[in-house]
Amino acid sequence: MSNRRSRQSTAGVSRISDDQIIELVSKLRQLLPEIRDRRSDKVSASKVLQETCNYIRSLHREVDDLSERLSQLLATIDADSAEAAIIRSLIM
Amino acid sequence: MRPPSSLKQEFLKKWITGLQRCSSSKRNMSILERTKAIKLSADVAMASARNSTTCWSRALIANASKDGSDGKHLVEQILGLESERLMMKKASTGALVCNKRIRSKKILKRSCRIPRTRKCVPQVALATSIAKRMVRKRTQVLKSLIPGGEFMNEVSLIEETLDYIISLRVQVDVMRGLAGVSELVNHN
Numbered sequence: 117m118s119n120r121r122s123r124q125s126t127a128g129v130s131r132i133s134d135d136q137i138i139e140l141v142s143k144l145r146q147l148l149p150e151i152r153d154r155r156s157d158k159v160s161a162s163k164v165l166q167e168t169c170n171y172i173r174s175l176h177r178e179v180d181d182l183s184e185r186l187s188q189l190l191a192t193i194d195a196d197s198a199e200a201a202i203i204r205s206l207i208m
Numbered sequence: 209m210r211p212p213s214s215l216k217q218e219f220l221k222k223w224i225t226g227l228q229r230c231s232s233s234k235r236n237m238s239i240l241e242r243t244k245a246i247k248l249s250a251d252v253a254m255a256s257a258r259n260s261t262t263c264w265s266r267a268l269i270a271n272a273s274k275d276g277s278d279g280k281h282l283v284e285q286i287l288g289l290e291s292e293r294l295m296m297k298k299a300s301t302g303a304l305v306c307n308k309r310i311r312s313k314k315i316l317k318r319s320c321r322i323p324r325t326r327k328c329v330p331q332v333a334l335a336t337s338i339a340k341r342m343v344r345k346r347t348q349v350l351k352s353l354i355p356g357g358e359f360m361n362e363v364s365l366i367e368e369t370l371d372y373i374i375s376l377r378v379q380v381d382v383m384r385g386l387a388g389v390s391e392l393v394n395h396n
Contacts, residue, residue, distance in 0.1 A: 140366040147373050162339065165346035168369060172353045175376040182383040183247040187239055189390040190246075 144168055215257060215375070220382050222253035229285045248272060248282050254379045255355075264368045265375075267356025 141164055148167045226249030237245065252272055255265035273283045350365065351357035354372055357365060 136363060137366065140363065140370070143370055144366060144373075147370065160339070162342040162346050165343065165350055168373075169346065169349050169353055172350075172369075172373065172376065175373070175380055176353075178380050179247065179250065179376070179383065182380065182387055183243050183250065184239075185387050186246050186383065186390065187243040189387065189394060191237075191239060191242060 147171075216378050216382055218257045219253050219375075219378055222256055223250050223382070226250075226253055226285070230282060245282065250379055250383060252283055254375050258371070258375065262368060262371050263360060263364065264355045264357070264372050267359075271355060 141161060145159060145164055148164070148171050227246065230245040230249055251268060255268040258265035260266055269283065273280045347362065347365070350369060351360070354360075354365065354368055357368070360368060
């Protein structure tokens, strides 16, 4: 029964919202740095997906690198010191 | 849609609060512990800035609260009272949906594996089927990257991806800003 329901729901999505999917994919393309600069309109869906995955992975990596960098920087700052107060006042 | 600058401010506020709560409990953290705390509070702040309006944000917080007692403890500290409400919401729907989808996927996979006798395939059909296979494969990869992605249909997946990328960018921008400021302060 769940099989039938899941097949019905996917069939429903592809029948009703092909345009919706195209629109969403084009929005995704605009977010991606590499594809946005390319002039061609004909970018395949699988290429967009691939670029999306690469972009998300690179963003994850950057977050990890920044976390490490911040951890080293903040470790040397004493929580009650003047430097911490400066940082707090700059970002709040 | 909320303007990005207010999203940055909200993320920053929640992240700093989370960081302060994390570091107030443990005075002498190792570099590794601190890195984890920073990343976790950044992720949780990013997710909670969405106020449970997106699937990925709920999944992220649920996953963070799952991994052993450390993660759960940190999430509770960062979110405070909000965390109980958020965790209960995900727990009630997540497990049920998960089991149903996994079972239906298994049945679908098994039934698709059986018809293997294909004689001659015309060129166009072959190219389309290869393209479809590539899209399916890449969609699977994307699902593994977005928190909670395995439970989404294709349309929601793309919508969630859009929002997730925007939030990730905000997170990276704010973290980079703070790192820059800290470096300047440190050099003085």
